[in-house]
Amino acid sequence: MVDIAKNLSGATSIEEIFSQVQQVVFRYLNSIDRLALLIDVQSCGKLVLMNAATRNADRKQQLMADDSWISQSICQQVFAEKVAIQSADTHQDERFAEEHSVFLKGIRSAIAVPLWDENKVVGVLYADASFSSSHWVKEGSEDLSFFSTLGNLVSSSVQRWLLLEKLKSEEILRQRLERYHSPAVVQQLIALGTLPDGRLPPKECEISILFADVVGFTPMSERFTPSEIAELLNKLFEEMLQEVFTCGGTLDKYIGDCIMAFFGAPEPQADHADRAVAAAMGMLTRLEDLNFNHFWQEPLELIIAINSGKAVVGDVGSSQRVEYTALGATINLASRMEGVCNPGECVVSEQTYQLLSKPQMFQPMGKYRFKGIDRLIKVYQNRNS
Numbered sequence: 001m002v003d004i005a006k007n008l009s010g011a012t013s014i015e016e017i018f019s020q021v022q023q024v025v026f027r028y029l030n031s032i033d034r035l036a037l038l039i040d041v042q043s044c045g046k047l048v049l050m051n052a053a054t055r056n057a058d059r060k061q062q063l064m065a066d067d068s069w070i071s072q073s074i075c076q077q078v079f080a081e082k083v084a085i086q087s088a089d090t091h092q093d094e095r096f097a098e099e100h101s102v103f104l105k106g107i108r109s110a111i112a113v114p115l116w117d118e119n120k121v122v123g124v125l126y127a128d129a130s131f132s133s134s135h136w137v138k139e140g141s142e143d144l145s146f147f148s149t150l151g152n153l154v155s156s157s158v159q160r161w162l163l164l165e166k167l168k169s170e171e172i173l174r175q176r177l178e179r180y181h182s183p184a185v186v187q188q189l190i191a192l193g194t195l196p197d198g199r200l201p202p203k204e205c206e207i208s209i210l211f212a213d214v215v216g217f218t219p220m221s222e223r224f225t226p227s228e229i230a231e232l233l234n235k236l237f238e239e240m241l242q243e244v245f246t247c248g249g250t251l252d253k254y255i256g257d258c259i260m261a262f263f264g265a266p267e268p269q270a271d272h273a274d275r276a277v278a279a280a281m282g283m284l285t286r287l288e289d290l291n292f293n294h295f296w297q298e299p300l301e302l303i304i305a306i307n308s309g310k311a312v313v314g315d316v317g318s319s320q321r322v323e324y325t326a327l328g329a330t331i332n333l334a335s336r337m338e339g340v341c342n343p344g345e346c347v348v349s350e351q352t353y354q355l356l357s358k359p360q361m362f363q364p365m366g367k368y369r370f371k372g373i374d375r376l377i378k379v380y381q382n383r384n385s
């Protein structure tokens with residue numbers, strides 16, 4: 001036990017931890033044929049098979065490929081009731097008289113102990129055999145004591161591993177989220193723990209969506225080299241995104257020369273319309289200053305459109321690629337509204353206008369019909385236009 005305690009203290013991965021346990025169990029517990037380590041990785045009450053072994057090393061891959069050989073009833077009882085279980089012969093044990101799965105899986109003897117993290121159980125160390133362990137009837141307490149002590153040592157290593165994994169996960173999430181959110185929002189999301197399985201689940205939100213496009217970008221692309229265009233967009237996006245983040249907005253994506261951002265998610269913002277307009281005005285003012293200081297080889301202009309309403313916001317995509325985005329008719333209308341926007345101007349829909357604390361900043365522009373929308377949309381433009 002002293003030796004394994006020393007070895008486990010230096011283990012930093014589940015593979016290292018389990019390797020140490022496996023060697024000791026198969027060396028000292030002759031009644032054990034198979035061994036498994038299960039952990040509640042997500043702290044959601046669901047045990048996950050992390051590693052398994054058998055005396056026949058060739059069968060390890062088979063054990064890991066399918067955890068159906070493990071008695072889930074035994075493991076769940078240990079996990080839920082926080083007790084150790086030992087059975088010399090499950091066929092004669094009254095506790096398993098109704099557990100048909102134990103018999104179907106050919107489990108004749110089993111032993112399982114909880115892995116503690118202070119006052120809660122984070123996992124189970126489980127072992128079984130296809131034959132009865134007759135000596136456990138009289139001498140089983142010694143093996144159970146040994147296995148329990150081993151479980152306590154493993155618990156410390158598992159706690160350390162879970163902490164390291166949490167820190168790694170938070171850092172990965174932080175790096176990913178910083179692409180979309182201001183540092184303050186990123187910290188809030190991580191602190192709130194709103195990221196099950198590393199994702200922000202899609203949910204319906206009230207948001208204001210903003211589209212900002214560079215005027216005349218297509219002909220500009222003909223006059224400059226691809227490298228020059230890339231340099232322009234990188235510099236411009238860096239400047240404009242500061243306005244989005246300053247107002248607590250979320251970057252959805254870059255679409256060519258367009259910035260798509262929204263306000264009101266992932267955390268609700270009652271003043272999402274005001275925030276979107278403030279970001280838009282900030283963008284236009286910042287671009288004026290940049291042009292005055294000869295930011296680019298020629299003056300640049302933006303058109304900005306904002307709409308408000310319901311949208312589904314969250315991580316959408318495949319297992320290979322996930323994108324945090326907003327979806328719905330609210331987004332489609334905002335995109336269409338750019339078509340009636342003049343250079344250096346911001347336009348908002350009537351839905352956004354009604355939500356503004358200072359609607360006098362905007363004046364009616366007219367009613368328009370947009371492709372794919374079967375009603376007239378009243379549009380407002382900022383009074384500086």
